Amino acid sequence: MSPATTRSITERLSRPQQVAEKIKAWVMENGWEPGERLPSESELITRFGMAKGTIREAIRILEAQGLVRSRTGPGGGVFVHQVSEERATALLGNYFYFQHLTIDDIYQIREVLEPELAASLAGNLSEDEIAALEDVIARYSEPAQTTEEEREQHVASLKFHAMLAEMSGNPLLRFLIRFTANMLADITVSRGFYAPPNRELFETGLDYQLRLVAALRGGDAEAARTILANHMRNAHRLMRLQETVLTQRFLPEGSII
Amino acid sequence: MSPATTRSITERLSRPQQVAEKIKAWVMENGWEPGERLPSESELITRFGMAKGTIREAIRILEAQGLVRSRTGPGGGVFVHQVSEERATALLGNYFYFQHLTIDDIYQIREVLEPELAASLAGNLSEDEIAALEDVIARYSEPAQTTEEEREQHVASLKFHAMLAEMSGNPLLRFLIRFTANMLADITVSRGFYAPPNRELFETGLDYQLRLVAALRGGDAEAARTILANHMRNAHRLMRLQETVLTQRFLPEGSII
DNA sequence: CCCAATTTGTTCGTATGTATC
DNA sequence: AGATACATACGAACAAATTGG
Numbered sequence: 001m002s003p004a005t006t007r008s009i010t011e012r013l014s015r016p017q018q019v020a021e022k023i024k025a026w027v028m029e030n031g032w033e034p035g036e037r038l039p040s041e042s043e044l045i046t047r048f049g050m051a052k053g054t055i056r057e058a059i060r061i062l063e064a065q066g067l068v069r070s071r072t073g074p075g076g077g078v079f080v081h082q083v084s085e086e087r088a089t090a091l092l093g094n095y096f097y098f099q100h101l102t103i104d105d106i107y108q109i110r111e112v113l114e115p116e117l118a119a120s121l122a123g124n125l126s127e128d129e130i131a132a133l134e135d136v137i138a139r140y141s142e143p144a145q146t147t148e149e150e151r152e153q154h155v156a157s158l159k160f161h162a163m164l165a166e167m168s169g170n171p172l173l174r175f176l177i178r179f180t181a182n183m184l185a186d187i188t189v190s191r192g193f194y195a196p197p198n199r200e201l202f203e204t205g206l207d208y209q210l211r212l213v214a215a216l217r218g219g220d221a222e223a224a225r226t227i228l229a230n231h232m233r234n235a236h237r238l239m240r241l242q243e244t245v246l247t248q249r250f251l252p253e254g255s256i257i
Numbered sequence: 258m259s260p261a262t263t264r265s266i267t268e269r270l271s272r273p274q275q276v277a278e279k280i281k282a283w284v285m286e287n288g289w290e291p292g293e294r295l296p297s298e299s300e301l302i303t304r305f306g307m308a309k310g311t312i313r314e315a316i317r318i319l320e321a322q323g324l325v326r327s328r329t330g331p332g333g334g335v336f337v338h339q340v341s342e343e344r345a346t347a348l349l350g351n352y353f354y355f356q357h358l359t360i361d362d363i364y365q366i367r368e369v370l371e372p373e374l375a376a377s378l379a380g381n382l383s384e385d386e387i388a389a390l391e392d393v394i395a396r397y398s399e400p401a402q403t404t405e406e407e408r409e410q411h412v413a414s415l416k417f418h419a420m421l422a423e424m425s426g427n428p429l430l431r432f433l434i435r436f437t438a439n440m441l442a443d444i445t446v447s448r449g450f451y452a453p454p455n456r457e458l459f460e461t462g463l464d465y466q467l468r469l470v471a472a473l474r475g476g477d478a479e480a481a482r483t484i485l486a487n488h489m490r491n492a493h494r495l496m497r498l499q500e501t502v503l504t505q506r507f508l509p510e511g512s513i514i
Numbered sequence: 515c516c517c518a519a520t521t522t523g524t525t526c527g528t529a530t531g532t533a534t535c
Numbered sequence: 536a537g538a539t540a541c542a543t544a545c546g547a548a549c550a551a552a553t554t555g556g
Contacts, residue, residue, distance in 0.1 A: 060317045072552045073521060074555075098339045109429055172362050297542085309526080310523090329540090330531090332533075
């Protein structure tokens with residue numbers, strides 16, 4: 001498992017890119033950990049025999065990848081940095097920006113990952129963790145009266161999902177769950193159909209969360225899987241409904257299709 | 258869906274980073290497509306009122322993210338570039354470099370994604386595509402005699418998987434399937450237990466691929482799903498076996514655990 | 515509060531490399 | 536081959552931020 005060493009062989013790299021690769025390899029060879037300091041700019045200049053600007057560009061490349069951070073002042077310098085989830089999400093989002101994902105594409109993934117998450121958590125949560133989940137559910141056990149309350153409930157329900165992901169011991173699963181949720185949110189807002197303060201989804205939502213927590217506590221993995229699978233299918237259906245409604249609104253009247 | 262605009266509010270950005278963000282936003286606003294040219298360095302210098310070095314660092318940042326490329330010479334300049342899958346894989350790999358994924362983590366994902374891929378392809382492939390799959394299978398229908406043949410068969414079997422992913426109409430699924438396969442390969446080599454020229458996996462492998470293609474042609478999604486689910490479970494089991502064998506070899510003799 | 519030391523950040527002028535015509 | 540247009544690289548000077556006295 002190695003940081004971005006992937007590079008087509010024939011591709012000619014600019015000098016800053018070469019330097020960035022060398023530094024990266026150097027860091028890995030020495031097994032430097034996040035927080036440790038790289039040689040200063042001036043040291044790198046003499047070490048690589050290159051101009052200051054070139055070295056700085058190399059460091060910027062590493063910084064853009066989230067692998068280092070730099071601070072000014074005494075005790076400052078360039079430091080190895082653990083790539084944050086936010087950075088990874090943003091960088092991967094750039095890729096999919098050009099891929100034109102659909103709602104269906106994202107739900108195809110969510111419909112298998114979320115149930116798997118639920119199943120893997122069943123029987124493996126502490127009482128504290130389960131209590132925390134129930135705590136969030138309690139925040140919207142009563143039907144919302146105002147639109148303000150509705151909004152709060154929506155946030156709480158998203159938080160419930162985020163907490164589940166957080167509890168997974170699998171970093172890959174955790175990341176993918178959150179990434180797909182983010183992509184979905186991005187797409188919905190960018191297309192103008194804001195994430196549904198959908199009454200039906202909420203009501204069935206509360207019910208499913210209660211049953212899910214029961215299954216998690218009881219260690220019934222298959223029940224947990226089924227509950228979340230049904231919920232995802234339902235959410236997908238409602239989302240698709242809203243999508244077509246909105247798309248049709250923007251079609252010229254009388255248009256076929 | 259928006260490229261890496263995610264940024265903590267309090268975080269102070271260096272000027273090149275600011276410029277990079279501005280250029281990115283500018284490109285998106287104008288809906289510039291891959292291949293289109295950004296203003297030249299000198300134009301950017303006057304437009305942003307900053308020195309050459311600063312602008313150059315900004316461009317390096319965008320280049321590191323895979324969003325632009327620059328070419329020298331007349332007609333050269335900085336061009337919008339579609340983030341490649343290789344780049345996206347490498348950047349995301351950087352994130353997981355610090356997360357210490359296990360074989361189990363990766364297989365937990367593969368065990369749900371690969372069957373889903375198979376199910377979604379059932380009945381949706383053209384005769385040409387199915388023929389292409391059968392073509393690859395034919396390359397190792399006979400048991401390997403030499404280690405060279407064994408290696409070829411291994412490559413062909415990986416290719417079979419890659420082709421399946423390629424045929425998915427879902428870019429997200431396609432990426433995730435390939436990414437997880439790459440991560441698995443990276444981990445196995447970095448830990449020294451090279452991807453198994455495992456006889457058992459091969460023999461059951463050939464069988465499962467034949468049955469899979471039949472299910473795909475027949476449009477039996479559930480059969481396809483089951484076949485690949487079983488294969489994944491089997492592969493996971495064999496991999497785990499090799500993992501423990503190898504780990505034990507490196508423990509001091511007589512050590513407990 | 516200010517001053518000095520240290521390290522990154524920014525600027526500008528100049529020169530070189532590279533691809534196109 | 537030579538002129539042109541562009542990015543690339545260098546070097547020296549100056550600015551800004553942070554830390555400690």
